[in-house]
Amino acid sequence: MNIVVRTLSDQTYEIVRRRILVGAMQPGTAVRQDVIAAELGVSKIPLREALGRLEQDGLLSSYPNRGYVVRDLSTDEASEVFALRLKLEPGAVAEACLRATPTDHAAAEKALSALEAELAKPDGDHVSFNRAFHLALVRPGGHITFQLMERLQILAERYVRVHLEPLGRDERASQEHREILTAWTRGDAAEVEALTVNHILGTLSDLKQQLST
Amino acid sequence: MNIVVRTLSDQTYEIVRRRILVGAMQPGTAVRQDVIAAELGVSKIPLREALGRLEQDGLLSSYPNRGYVVRDLSTDEASEVFALRLKLEPGAVAEACLRATPTDHAAAEKALSALEAELAKPDGDHVSFNRAFHLALVRPGGHITFQLMERLQILAERYVRVHLEPLGRDERASQEHREILTAWTRGDAAEVEALTVNHILGTLSDLKQQLST
DNA sequence: CGGTGGAATCTGGTATACGATAAGGCTCAT
């Protein structure tokens, strides 16, 4: 594995991020720093670093001397995020498949297996594994692109969790994942790009349907 | 004005970012936290928060227990950044012009005036003002898009400063800015988009020419 | 019943201490 040793800041960041994503910290909620720090058993330094990063991720807003607040979800932001994904992700995945090494292929395959395994479980955390898979397809493409895609993926995840997780819409998505990975490993950029567009549009249309309800 | 009170973290972030952008902290240099903290007269907490954000911005890399290092410039990353800008910025600016309010128009006009004023000075900091202007054109478009564009703009700025700042290529760019702003204020999305594509391509081709030298 | 003047509460920040780790130098045996 690449890096096993991660700083406490990193771990705190991921824990708090997960809390926000799964809704354990509701939108609009003020973030009480000492409470959370106590809960996690860390001091304010790593916590504040984590919160700062989450603000940049668009999950928190900060107001000077009043601290951080979990940002609201909105249909506007949802469209914004998915519009951005549509503009960036297909090209990014396509580009990445051209640069991917065997190591990258293995990593992506592993990510998809993990996702499929998770889907088999009754209430596995498939959303996280879904994100991991999609990001594995982008990683070889370049550092900046990857960072951007990671952020968009995380933002999208909030909406997916809220609106789509309850439904079992994983059948078709799962099949699409396999197709994408096959084309990706083959290095068929054009095919990968088309499939990815389609895949995102699928999620988006499911989402729109839910939102209009 | 929107926010006058900014935290020390924010100020530190901007100071350090500027140092990196203008090359006062060279790529590859390790960031000595206590040295910089002492120089800026701040303690480690705001400094570390700033460094964390700069890492997310793609200006620093961090290595556990070894701290932060200023990231290298590379032609690969330059193309990556400009490719991303080309994919996002024209659409973002066009979208924003449709949503812009009179207040936004005033802000953009003000940003351009400031840039032009800066250009008149013998060695003004036109690059920063250039960024401010371009960002003013994106701001009304949406929070996430704005954050993304801000990051790309900052990353691009490094390359522009290194390779283009010495040259006086500002004549044409300046004229283009006026044209863009006019169309933008008019709300002519299609025109704005085309002009922006062209403007970015102009910078990019100048950059490529320099890089190939 | 509305305004007002504290308290109480938090945040943002400082100073300081300390264990852990990485990097470089030194010793020593070969």
Place this chain on the structure above:
DNA sequence: ATGAGCCTTATCGTATACCAGATTCCACCG
């Protein structure tokens, strides 16, 4: 000389304690 292994040192990451200033809340007063 040279390479292995140990030791020193610098620095990071984190914790703790503390403080000033801003915000919020509430009880009191007109």
